[in-house]
Amino acid sequence: MTRTVRDALADGGPTFSFEFFPPKTDDEDRLLWTTIRELEPLQPSFVSVTYGAGGSTRAKTVEITERIATDTTLLPVAHLTAVEHSVHELRGITGRLAAAGVTNVLALRGDPPGDPQAEWVRHPEGVEYASDLIELLHGWGDFCVGAAAFPNGHPRSASLDDDTSRLVQKCRAGVDYAVTNMFFVAEDYLRLRDRVSAAGCDVPIIAGLMPVTNIGMIRRSEQLTGAPFPAALGERFAAVADDPKAVRAMGIYETSKLAERLLDEGAPGVHFYTLNRSKATREVWANLALGVRA
Ligand code: FAD
Numbered sequence: 001m002t003r004t005v006r007d008a009l010a011d012g013g014p015t016f017s018f019e020f021f022p023p024k025t026d027d028e029d030r031l032l033w034t035t036i037r038e039l040e041p042l043q044p045s046f047v048s049v050t051y052g053a054g055g056s057t058r059a060k061t062v063e064i065t066e067r068i069a070t071d072t073t074l075l076p077v078a079h080l081t082a083v084e085h086s087v088h089e090l091r092g093i094t095g096r097l098a099a100a101g102v103t104n105v106l107a108l109r110g111d112p113p114g115d116p117q118a119e120w121v122r123h124p125e126g127v128e129y130a131s132d133l134i135e136l137l138h139g140w141g142d143f144c145v146g147a148a149a150f151p152n153g154h155p156r157s158a159s160l161d162d163d164t165s166r167l168v169q170k171c172r173a174g175v176d177y178a179v180t181n182m183f184f185v186a187e188d189y190l191r192l193r194d195r196v197s198a199a200g201c202d203v204p205i206i207a208g209l210m211p212v213t214n215i216g217m218i219r220r221s222e223q224l225t226g227a228p229f230p231a232a233l234g235e236r237f238a239a240v241a242d243d244p245k246a247v248r249a250m251g252i253y254e255t256s257k258l259a260e261r262l263l264d265e266g267a268p269g270v271h272f273y274t275l276n277r278s279k280a281t282r283e284v285w286a287n288l289a290l291g292v293r294a
Contacts, residue, residue, distance in 0.1 A: 002103050003075055004144035006176040008045040008269075009204050015045035015269030016285070017077075017206070020276050022052055022060035031276055032064070038278040040072055042285055045269065048077035048106055048179075053113035054084065062093060066100035077146065078102050081110025082133050086125035090133065091140060098141050106146040106179065107133040120156075131166075134173040147171070149178035149196075149205055151188035155226030164195040171196075171203040178203055179271050182210040182221055184254070185230050186261045193267075206269035207262045211280040212251035215241050252280060256287035263288075 008015045018039055023029040036047070047068060051061045061078055068076035078097050080090070094105065109130045112118040122128050127136065130147055137143045147170040148154075150163060157163035167178065183189055189207050196205065212218060218229045218237060233254065240246035259270050272281045 002101055005046050005077060005104050005146060006144045009177055013268050014263055017044050017046045017271045018274050018281060019048045019271060020274060021050045022057040022064060035276050035278040040074060046075040046077050048079060051079040051081045062096055065102045069101045076102055077104040077106055079106045079108060081108045082127045083110035083113060084123055086123050094140055103142060104144045105137055107137055108148055131170045131173040134170055134175055138174045144176050145174060146177045146179055147175040149180045151180050151183040151192045152225060152227035164199055167196060168199045168201045171201045175203055177206060179206045180208040181225050182208050182273055184233055186258055189262060190265060204268040206271045207267045208271045208273060209255055209259060210273035211255040211284055213248045213280050215247055252283045256284045259284060259288055
């Protein structure tokens with residue numbers, strides 16, 4: 001029987017996991033597989049591959065997760081979104097994943113292609129929300145299903161309370177765990193966990209972390225999360241902005257400190273947004289002496 005993220009969490013954890021995105025060029029493809037091979041010896045609990053907004057990158061998610069399942073010792077999680085897919089297409093993709101032994105899926109609604117802020121339009125024969133996709137997946141097979149969580153609220157949610165109730169709704173639709181969007185202050189995660197727990201839901205919430213290794217990533221994180229970068233931390237980075245080595249060292253240190261605090265606070269796992277590179281993740285890993293903890 002295929003191992004699942006649920007099994008990894010049940011083993012007592014914490015889980016450690018890495019996220020990749022499908023490459024667009026041959027050079028990027030080589031970089032990804034070098035990174036996967038460099039991270040493999042760390043024996044992460046699972047690795048996940050994002051689902052693109054359209055075209056060939058979508059097929060790549062399936063190809064890469066299949067190859068991880070067959071050619072490596074790693075446990076792959078395939079992201080899947082509802083964007084521009086009919087239910088029939090979604091079923092076909094999950095069938096192909098299952099045939100390759102990929103039964104771990106992170107079920108997402110996804111953002112409108114091109115402009116993530118644009119109005120969301122459901123495929124006429126598709127689904128509206130991630131919770132619908134989660135229900136479909138459980139009807140189609142024995143999938144271990146994860147969902148997205150947002151420590152600072154999803155940009156389209158009316159309020160943090162509304163956002164929390166939507167996450168709880170996804171959990172009730174059959175989610176085994178959630179993974180958060182990137183965040184930089186432990187309290188944002190802890191408050192999310194408290195809100196979800198107060199709503200009577202005990203889903204394990206894995207913390208998603210991205211080490212800042214250059215100043216441009218601060219702005220990028222704001223675009224990806226829709227939330228401002230924490231001001232106090234931003235000022236510390238700004239003070240060393242002219243020194244790329246110092247920025248990088250600060251990013252590794254801050255992420256290590258954040259991960260350590262989260263694990264001390266009982267977070268069930270830490271998920272690294274690797275951007276398909278291994279060095280920063282390996283450095284944070286070493287700082288945490290993860291080999292000892294795992
Ligand atoms: P949903 O849970 O459906 O929520 C979308 C919005 O609708 C939210 O504002 C929510 O509050 C609201 N909502 C939900 N249910 C209802 C309801 N019943 N009634 C009214 N409102 C409701 N994107 C990709 O394209 N590919 C990826 O691989 C990918 N991976 C991701 C991984 C992680 C860990 C995270 C955190 C995000 C990822 N994303 C990815 C981005 C994600 O797809 C977007 O943030 C998307 O806008 C929200 O997806 P969701 O699954 O949370 O949607």
